[in-house]
Amino acid sequence: MYKASIATENFIKAIYKGEQGNSMDTKPGTIAKELGITNAAATDMARKLAMKKLIDYEKYKELKLTPDGTKVALDVLRKHRLWETFLHQVLGLTMHEIHREAELLEHLTSDFLAEKISDFLGNPETDPHGDPIPTDDGEIPETDHSITLSMGEPGNTYKISRLSGSDKEFFDFCHSNKLEIGTSLTVQKHYIKTRMIEIEIQHTKLLLNIDLTNTIYIKKAD
Amino acid sequence: MYKASIATENFIKAIYKGEQGNSMDTKPGTIAKELGITNAAATDMARKLAMKKLIDYEKYKELKLTPDGTKVALDVLRKHRLWETFLHQVLGLTMHEIHREAELLEHLTSDFLAEKISDFLGNPETDPHGDPIPTDDGEIPETDHSITLSMGEPGNTYKISRLSGSDKEFFDFCHSNKLEIGTSLTVQKHYIKTRMIEIEIQHTKLLLNIDLTNTIYIKKAD
DNA sequence: AATTAAATTTAAGTATGCTTAAAAATATAA
DNA sequence: TTATATTTTTAAGCATACTTAAATTTAATT
Ligand SMILES: [Mn+2]
Ligand SMILES: [Mn+2]
Ligand SMILES: [Mn+2]
Ligand SMILES: [Mn+2]
Numbered sequence: 290m291y292k293a294s295i296a297t298e299n300f301i302k303a304i305y306k307g308e309q310g311n312s313m314d315t316k317p318g319t320i321a322k323e324l325g326i327t328n329a330a331a332t333d334m335a336r337k338l339a340m341k342k343l344i345d346y347e348k349y350k351e352l353k354l355t356p357d358g359t360k361v362a363l364d365v366l367r368k369h370r371l372w373e374t375f376l377h378q379v380l381g382l383t384m385h386e387i388h389r390e391a392e393l394l395e396h397l398t399s400d401f402l403a404e405k406i407s408d409f410l411g412n413p414e415t416d417p418h419g420d421p422i423p424t425d426d427g428e429i430p431e432t433d434h435s436i437t438l439s440m441g442e443p444g445n446t447y448k449i450s451r452l453s454g455s456d457k458e459f460f461d462f463c464h465s466n467k468l469e470i471g472t473s474l475t476v477q478k479h480y481i482k483t484r485m486i487e488i489e490i491q492h493t494k495l496l497l498n499i500d501l502t503n504t505i506y507i508k509k510a511d
Numbered sequence: 512m513y514k515a516s517i518a519t520e521n522f523i524k525a526i527y528k529g530e531q532g533n534s535m536d537t538k539p540g541t542i543a544k545e546l547g548i549t550n551a552a553a554t555d556m557a558r559k560l561a562m563k564k565l566i567d568y569e570k571y572k573e574l575k576l577t578p579d580g581t582k583v584a585l586d587v588l589r590k591h592r593l594w595e596t597f598l599h600q601v602l603g604l605t606m607h608e609i610h611r612e613a614e615l616l617e618h619l620t621s622d623f624l625a626e627k628i629s630d631f632l633g634n635p636e637t638d639p640h641g642d643p644i645p646t647d648d649g650e651i652p653e654t655d656h657s658i659t660l661s662m663g664e665p666g667n668t669y670k671i672s673r674l675s676g677s678d679k680e681f682f683d684f685c686h687s688n689k690l691e692i693g694t695s696l697t698v699q700k701h702y703i704k705t706r707m708i709e710i711e712i713q714h715t716k717l718l719l720n721i722d723l724t725n726t727i728y729i730k731k732a733d
Numbered sequence: 734a735a736t737t738a739a740a741t742t743t744a745a746g747t748a749t750g751c752t753t754a755a756a757a758a759t760a761t762a763a
Numbered sequence: 764t765t766a767t768a769t770t771t772t773t774a775a776g777c778a779t780a781c782t783t784a785a786a787t788t789t790a791a792t793t
Contacts, residue, residue: 296780318740330781332742337779349741349788379601380627390624397615405602518750540770552751554772559749571758571771 419451451506641673673728
């Protein structure tokens, strides 16, 4: 299988993230900001990846992963989430610590080692954030049916299923406001103009920014 | 602290290895062969590292690590050996597997994570090969007093303390000839011309090549 | 629709880490 | 000691992954 460089892997992962979530697109500028590089560098990389058939690239259009590119993304994502699970369960690292370390380790982890970690953990389907772990042949266990909190309907009650942020601030905020995986919440109201959503959780009202609620996933309480 | 690239870390580690063991020097050609690069590339890298004050470099002389360079070497070596110990004890990887994986992971391991691993393992002083693990402030626990098997005196009996090879062949050979850490052996005779050493181990005579005995360390049985 | 703003692309340049080929220095052997 | 072989260095070049600055295209405003 094609082995990409660290820069390439991070770039492709960023495109994948943009293709999936609703919080981000796959325009070069968006990818550039995500990775902390200039727009020029992103365009440059896009041209190179297009030549390697990892993305489809038309000038001034959004970047799109090819099947080969998607395979690279899922491979790295699998290793990322296996490391997060492992570091959390075995070494007891916190939510943002596991992400920070996995962001590095994911790039120098052999398929062999990934399998060993997966076996050790009992081949888990989700990581500690609730994100699904792709299988070694690039399938995503999407028995999930969760939606982002941004999509929650007013009046309905849900359980939090995924916290897909990455930095310390995000997890600190979630923790101090009882936004934890498994906790129930009721969506109250959408404020379109101010891009806020009002929820009630643990008898407390919260007004959350859409950018935040895009990274929080919920599931109908069964 | 200065963060070196992967290529730089491997290069400096190779110099360190040459400075320590008796099996290798630190001439550019030797380092190049060790790393699988050309002599030209090694000279090139030597010039760059000299500018960064990580090595002392005089043309046509051996490469010598500065104190800063040695610090880099010990930092990477610490992470390498912590990973080897961890992967062996927790995931049950074999001797050559742990080396292969640690050779990669060592470069993308934060000081933070290294400490977590060390703590988890109870701050071990040696890795599964018997090699000492440098401390986080760059000390090597050399309470060891072991010598290479090449230095063993005829008639004396020793215990094997370290197996410092790295590839599968090496460990397969050691295993099938009972060359394991802790096993006793008696040095019989040195053959200078043919560069062989005769030993007796588990009632079996073995004739070993000097290149091999340079990577096997022994200690006077106490 | 025309103007302005923002995003994207191109161009030129830099640092890293390699390569091959040729030149220079050192080591080995006759 | 001189010739030969080996090692080391220099030189030129290439791919990756970035930068800044300028040109171009697209998007947003008036
Ligand atoms: Mn993560
Ligand atoms: Mn990463
Ligand atoms: Mn090793
Ligand atoms: Mn390495």
